Amino acid sequence: MSDSIVSASTLSRRFEGGGSEVWAVSNVNLEIGSGELVAFTGRSGSGKTTLLNLLSGLDRPTSGAALFRGQDLSRLPERELVEFRRRSIGFVFQSFGLMPLLSAQENVELPLHIIGVSWRERRRRAQEALASVGLGPRARHRPYELSGGEQQRVSIARALVTGPEVVFADEPTGELDTTTARSIIDILRRISAEGTTVIVATHDLSLAAAADRQLEMSDGLLKEP
């Protein structure tokens, strides 16, 4: 795929501990195109989270490479890798990961704060991101005043506010009921339709079915489709 944005080349990650070793990700090759919505599926412990962490530069491979627009992430100096994570990618987690003492608005502003955006611009962009997930009117609420689905929408707004090229989401519907999960799936689909690449790890069959492509992991290996 010529316009691949995220790719892996014989990507492997070994964990050691307690006298045993596990290849959580083993010899994975893949290419993900710009704007694609890709779902990694597979049973618990099959390596989905580890793979997401490698592709997003949160973790470094034991061997092989995770590439972003053809650039091997493990060859980037730490400072550039941090900058890449702050500007080019967004993260959504199963348990939302919001700061409990900050309002929805302040949570969404946080990534902009970190990259030095002025407060006026932060406010504008956070309001826009919250409105895009239907939460404009709830901007001043703190996470505990919001439902699970609303908290997940805040975390999606936070992931999007920097205008990333890729959003990684690890079990984004894992803690939500079916109806609420549906609204999150719809938002992820819309984000990808608007051109942002979305890469999820999930057990949720509806989310997997909504993806452009499902890739199944099994014992660290990517099964052939």
Ligand SMILES: Nc1ncnc2c1ncn2[C@@H]1O[C@H](COP(=O)(O)OP(=O)(O)OP(=O)(O)O)[C@@H](O)[C@H]1O
């Ligand atoms: N930091 C770590 N240290 C040691 N082993 C690890 C570590 N992280 C993951 N593993 C092991 O690697 C394998 C893959 O784990 P991973 O969390 O990637 O699977 P998963 O498919 O995301 O599972 P789940 O669906 O339960 O989240 C498992 O055997 C796990 O125990």
